[in-house]
Amino acid sequence: MRLDRAFFDRDTREVARELVGTWLVHRLPDGRRREGRIVETEAYHGEDDGACHARFGRTERAGILFGPPGVVYVFLVYGMHHCLNFVTGREGFASAVLVRGVADVRDVGSGAVAPEGLPALPVNAVGPGRLTRGFGIDRATHNGIDAAGRRSPLWVEDRGDRPGRVSTSARIGVEYAGAWAKKPWRYFVAPARAPASRRAKAKGRRAKRS
DNA sequence: CCGGCGATGGTCT
């Protein structure tokens, strides 16, 4: 079943946890759909959250976070990677869920050739930048669209196969946020675990900090 | 396998 506005209109952390195991679906320009199971998310919760883009208040970029739940928020990091988020919580409260990874990616529907500009089908897309690249999602096209709306080319489905257990950890890449960086607001299942090399790297970084 | 670093541009204190 397709996730509606009521699903997103709840506490960010609850939404982030429950998004794990659901299916991200993107309707491609040629009518096919590219879909994958969400295996990793992060919650960004309110203006007080020192890691949330709304921490500076209602700025031009972050304004969308204060809007209605279910809306897509796409931003650019490091000058090259787009990140996909869904606005959550009641209107007026700035929060969103970052989708950090999907697995079991596949194309559904007629047509065998990927449309112009869309990369070859990846088996999985773990990592927020890889995800948006693999799905052909970018800021210009998708920022501000309504994923809970009828006509959206991008939506999420619960197919009744969510995992029984979801792991948590601190969010990634938000060291600057001080105490907020330690909140266990990253949610994931096994496939989201980085390959050995990347995992060791992150571990080293963690060790260095403490 | 592991750590270091460059790319690249939008956003803001």
Place this chain on the structure above:
DNA sequence: GACCATCGCCGGC
């Protein structure tokens, strides 16, 4: 003008 909610390449072991 500094700082990123990252990624992939390259070099050293």
